[in-house]
Amino acid sequence: MSEAMLGRYKRWVNQVSYVNLAKVDPDELVQERTVLFGSMIKVLNHIHAMDRVWQAHLIGEDHGYSTRNPDECPTFSELRKRQAQIDDWYVDYTQRLSSEEAARQVEFEFIGGGPGSLTVSQIITHVAMHGVYHHGHIGTSLREIEADTVTIDLPVFLRFDAAA
Numbered sequence: 001m002s003e004a005m006l007g008r009y010k011r012w013v014n015q016v017s018y019v020n021l022a023k024v025d026p027d028e029l030v031q032e033r034t035v036l037f038g039s040m041i042k043v044l045n046h047i048h049a050m051d052r053v054w055q056a057h058l059i060g061e062d063h064g065y066s067t068r069n070p071d072e073c074p075t076f077s078e079l080r081k082r083q084a085q086i087d088d089w090y091v092d093y094t095q096r097l098s099s100e101e102a103a104r105q106v107e108f109e110f111i112g113g114g115p116g117s118l119t120v121s122q123i124i125t126h127v128a129m130h131g132v133y134h135h136g137h138i139g140t141s142l143r144e145i146e147a148d149t150v151t152i153d154l155p156v157f158l159r160f161d162a163a164a
Contacts, residue, residue, distance in 0.1 A: 003102055003121055006128040007094030008161055011087035013128075013152045014047075017135050018080045020142075020150045028145050029076055035137045037069050043138055044083070045073045047131050051086045054127050057108040058093070058120060068111055094124055 021029065021040065029041045037043045049070050056063035074082065102121040110116050118126070132152060139149045 003094040003097050003124045004091075005161070006124050007091040009154065009157050010128040010131055011084075011091050012157050012160060013132055013135060014083050014087050016150045016152060017138065018083065020148060021076070021138070022080075024142070024145075024147050026076060028147070033141050033144070035141050036134070037137075040138050040141050041076060041079070042069065042073055043134050043141075044076075044079050045070060047134050048079060048083050048086065050130060051083075051090070051127060053111065054123050055086060055089065057106050058123060065111060090124075090127065097124075 021044075024040075030039050032038050033040070035043060037046050046069055049065055050068065053063045053065055073079075097120065102119065102124075104120050106118055106120060106123060108116045108118075135152055142149045
């Protein structure tokens with residue numbers, strides 16, 4: 001899989017998920033559940049925060065996060081806007097990525113402590129798969145409240161991407 005395709009896939013997953021979640025009663029989005037991070041909105045916030053963390057690692061900046069589950073959680077509409085912005089950044093970044101840059105080793109410190117090292121390509125792969133993983137948690141919550149879910153499988157995206 002190319003990094004550019006993963007960037008587009010990541011953005012598409014978030015787009016279709018946010019469109020679907022916009023149809024859900026806003027109270028359900030903030031309702032505490034047994035899902036990881038406590039509620040659907042907090043899962044979305046976690047996805048966005050970690051996208052920012054990895055972006056900071058890629059560009060060599062400090063991300064400012066001390067936890068994977070930030071206390072500050074924007075509204076759904078604000079989070080949707082912020083997610084779209086960072087998704088666009090990842091698409092732009094991955095489309096411009098050379099093979100040399102994709103192979104670059106990135107040294108970083110994990111939020112929970114300890115050093116880490118991944119290639120740019122490995123980071124892009126992780127960011128895309130991380131979001132899909134957590135959207136699965138949101139899908140579980142949606143099924144619990146008998147709301148519509150969306151299919152975010154890679155083959156569905158590839159059909160969409162080919163038609164775009």
